[in-house]
Amino acid sequence: MLIDQLKNYRIFLVSKSPRRAALLTDMDIPFEVMTADVDESYDPMLPPEQVAEYLSQIKLTGIDRSRYPENTIFITCDTIVVTDSEILGKPKDAAEAVRMLQTLSGREHRVITGVTVATPLQQLTSHRVTKVHFDTLSPEEIDYYVKQYKPIDKAGAYGVQEWIGCVGITAIEGSFYNVMGLPTKLLWDMLKKMI
Amino acid sequence: MLIDQLKNYRIFLVSKSPRRAALLTDMDIPFEVMTADVDESYDPMLPPEQVAEYLSQIKLTGIDRSRYPENTIFITCDTIVVTDSEILGKPKDAAEAVRMLQTLSGREHRVITGVTVATPLQQLTSHRVTKVHFDTLSPEEIDYYVKQYKPIDKAGAYGVQEWIGCVGITAIEGSFYNVMGLPTKLLWDMLKKMI
Numbered sequence: 001m002l003i004d005q006l007k008n009y010r011i012f013l014v015s016k017s018p019r020r021a022a023l024l025t026d027m028d029i030p031f032e033v034m035t036a037d038v039d040e041s042y043d044p045m046l047p048p049e050q051v052a053e054y055l056s057q058i059k060l061t062g063i064d065r066s067r068y069p070e071n072t073i074f075i076t077c078d079t080i081v082v083t084d085s086e087i088l089g090k091p092k093d094a095a096e097a098v099r100m101l102q103t104l105s106g107r108e109h110r111v112i113t114g115v116t117v118a119t120p121l122q123q124l125t126s127h128r129v130t131k132v133h134f135d136t137l138s139p140e141e142i143d144y145y146v147k148q149y150k151p152i153d154k155a156g157a158y159g160v161q162e163w164i165g166c167v168g169i170t171a172i173e174g175s176f177y178n179v180m181g182l183p184t185k186l187l188w189d190m191l192k193k194m195i
Numbered sequence: 196m197l198i199d200q201l202k203n204y205r206i207f208l209v210s211k212s213p214r215r216a217a218l219l220t221d222m223d224i225p226f227e228v229m230t231a232d233v234d235e236s237y238d239p240m241l242p243p244e245q246v247a248e249y250l251s252q253i254k255l256t257g258i259d260r261s262r263y264p265e266n267t268i269f270i271t272c273d274t275i276v277v278t279d280s281e282i283l284g285k286p287k288d289a290a291e292a293v294r295m296l297q298t299l300s301g302r303e304h305r306v307i308t309g310v311t312v313a314t315p316l317q318q319l320t321s322h323r324v325t326k327v328h329f330d331t332l333s334p335e336e337i338d339y340y341v342k343q344y345k346p347i348d349k350a351g352a353y354g355v356q357e358w359i360g361c362v363g364i365t366a367i368e369g370s371f372y373n374v375m376g377l378p379t380k381l382l383w384d385m386l387k388k389m390i
Contacts, residue, residue: 001335027361028343135380140196148223166222166372166379176371177361184361185330 002192003028009195010069014059014076019161023182024075029191034074036062048082052114053125055080065120072119073194079113079181081156088156097146097157101164104156106136111156111179117190124190128183130174132160137168197383198223200390205264209254209271214356218377219270224386229269231257243277247309248320250275260315267314268389274308274376276351283351292341292352296359299351301331306351306374312385319385323378325369327355332363 011031013024024031038058042051055078063074081088083103091097114127145164151157158164160172160179177184206226208219219226233253237246250273258269276283278298286292309322340359346352353359355367355374372379 001333001339003339023361026356026358028358138196144196144198160371161221163221163223166218167383168380169370170380171369172371173368174366175364176355176367185363185365188362 002188002195005195006030006073006191009071009073011073012075014063014074017077017181019159019180020077020182023177023180023184024187027184027188031075034063036060038062040078048080048087048110048112049114049127049129051087052078052080052112052127053116054114056114056116056127057123057125060116060118060123065118068120070120073191074116074118075187076116076118077113077182079111079155079178082110082112083107090155091152091157093152094146094150097151098142100157101137101142101145104134104137104158105142106134108133109156113178113181113183115183115187115190117187117194119194122194124194126186126190128175128178128186130172130176130178130183132169132179133171134168135170137164141168197387197390201225201268201386204266204268204390206268206270209258209269212272212376214354214375215272215377218372218375218379219382222379222383226270229258231255233257235273243275243282243305243307244309244322244324246282247273247275247307247322248311249309251309251311251322252318252320255311255313255318260313263315265315268386269311269313270382271311271313272308272377274306274350274373277305277307278302285350286347286352288347289341289345292346293337295352296332296337296340299329299332299353300337301329303328304351308373308376308378310378310382310385312382312389314389317389319389321381321385323370323373323381325367325371325373325378327364327374328366329363330365332359336363 012034013031056076059076111130116125175183207229208226251271254271306325311320370378
């Protein structure tokens with residue numbers, strides 16, 4: 001079983017996201033958190049799936065993997081929120097968060113997470129797409145959420161596991177945990193391939 | 196906003212499920228927990244959607260609503276797991292949990308939650324269906340999950356928010372919180388209609 005095999009490895013989650021750390025814990029995978037600051041700009045001509053994969057790879061470049069033993073695993077991720085016309089990043093303030101939620105209200109969007117799993121010797125990258133459908137949100141509901149939950153650190157200005165996810169989302173199609181920032185099943189399958 | 200209107204009500208969640216209580220808390224709805232023991236047998240000829248609705252209504256019959264003021268709201272739910280051929284209840288022991296997970300492995304099933312919202316004067320019942328697709332689970336994975344997590348209190352012998360939900364489920368279609376036992380968005384809309 002993968003859980004037993006992973007005991008021979010030291011695993012680093014390269015992410016500041018407490019949600020990703022919580023999900024990796026739920027997978028019963030022991031790990032340490034590592035952060036790496038890199039330039040997250042990307043070619044705006046790339047299709048969204050490639051943007052998410054590219055950004056997960058870029059986060060790995062901040063680490064000199066050759067300095068670690070072979071039984072080290074690094075996990076990097078990047079989650080983006082995509083409407084028909086644009087990629088929504090993290091809002092810079094409350095006003096931008098309100099605008100983003102107005103954009104998402106009453107329609108479907110896609111959440112894409114790129115995942116890279118790497119050892120000092122190899123690396124594997126993939127992604128998952130989940131469709132998310134928001135009901136029409138009233139101005140009062142958007143206002144309440146932004147004031148109470150301050151979703152400034154979240155792509156698309158919402159957390160699916162927060163109030164707005166409970167009362168505003170009618171349906172999703174795909175992996176729920178992908179929307180939280182870590183497609184756990186994909187990561188599980190990638191780790192199986194890797195070791 | 197509904198949150199403000201609900202301040203004029205006393206709300207009871209009639210359920211022993213800590214997961215439902217956690218979700219109602221996530222909805223920012225203040226409530227008290229109440230339990231009512233009733234006979235949960237049902238007509239096996241009923242279609243599954245009606246079984247879930249009926250069981251949510253039956254749970255309400257354990258309470259004498261006429262003894263409460265008009266601004267009291269009772270919420271009852273019942274969640275069932277349905278394959279092509281049968282309704283899976285809660286497993287009676289570890290061996291039955293293993294058999295249920297073998298049944299769910301490598302295929303899609305439906306999770307249906309019936310919800311009833313009632314005041315002393317009126318009641319409203321509805322349900323939500325979510326499709327859940329499990330990847331093929333190895334005997335070791337099933338064994339590990341049943342030993343570590345003891346899913347005896349869960350319909351279908353799994354918790355979507357636990358290890359097996361993270362590493363075994365490829366995709367869902369519909370409400371994630373419905374699979375956890377409370378279709379939060381449906382409840383939100385029902386409360387809006389009710390008050």
